Amino acid sequence: MTTLQLLMLLASGFFAFKIFQHVQTLQEPEEKRDNISNTNQGEQKTAKTFSPFDPEALIEKADEAYEQKDYQKALALLIEANAKEPNNSDTLFKLGYISQQIDDNEEALNYYKEALEVDKNNEFIHNSMASVYRARGEYASAKLHLEASLALDDANPITYYNFGNLLVDMKHIDEAKGMYKKALELDGDFTEAREELEKL
Structure with a gap:
């Protein structure tokens, strides 16, 4: 047998083994198959049936x-x-x-x-919803969610920064300045808040 034939034989064996491994991952364990067969006919398989993770x-x-x-x-x-x-x-x-x-x-x-x-008491969800509403121009909804976020945690400088940005969009400049100042009181290194304040 030549070296080339030997290499081809090894490669074929390797790929056959890999295909076998892949087929094994597609087959459901016997216990799981039994459980599925015992369920009602109309019941659909859940995502758990199909994924090992x-x-x-x-x-x-x-x-x-x-x-x-x-x-x-x-x-x-x-x-x-x-x-x-x-x-x-x-x-x-x-x-x-x-x-x-x-x-x-x-x-x-x-x-x-x-x-x-x-x-319901997650300030980060409220903050994120406010950013989506702001992007859509729905300022009243954005404001409600930022107020809810501050009610849950009034010491988060990011919320004050986001509120400042919203108030700038709403043309409430003095209130926006107050929000940026509050963000800087809580975090003196908040560069973005300082930059936005300096623009006003």
Whole structure:
């Protein structure tokens, strides 16, 4: 047998093994098959049936994808995590945030609303909803959510900064100055707040 034939034989064996491994991952464990066969005929299989990853692992992978700026992959992983474990406010918040990053404000707002239903006292959800409403020019709704965020935590400089930006858009310059000053009182190194204040 020549060297070339030997290499071809090894390569064929390797690919056959890889195909076998892949087929094994597609087959459901016997116990899971039994459980599914015992369910009602009309009941559909859940996402858990098809994926070996638990929600935590999916969220970790989504975070890694987000750090690499692969937003579509991060979104797909989070959608799967949400299908496996619905009504998790952190997952819904991340879905909203990433949707916002890809300029899908409508979808972002839907996810934020779902997250807020689960966790009504989350200042970050209120802050994020306010930014979407501001981007859409819905200033009254944005203001309501920033006020709700401050009611939950009145020591977050980012909320005051965001409120200042909203008030500038609303042409309430004196109030905006007050918000930027408050942000700087809480965080003297808040460069963006200082820059915006200096513009006014």
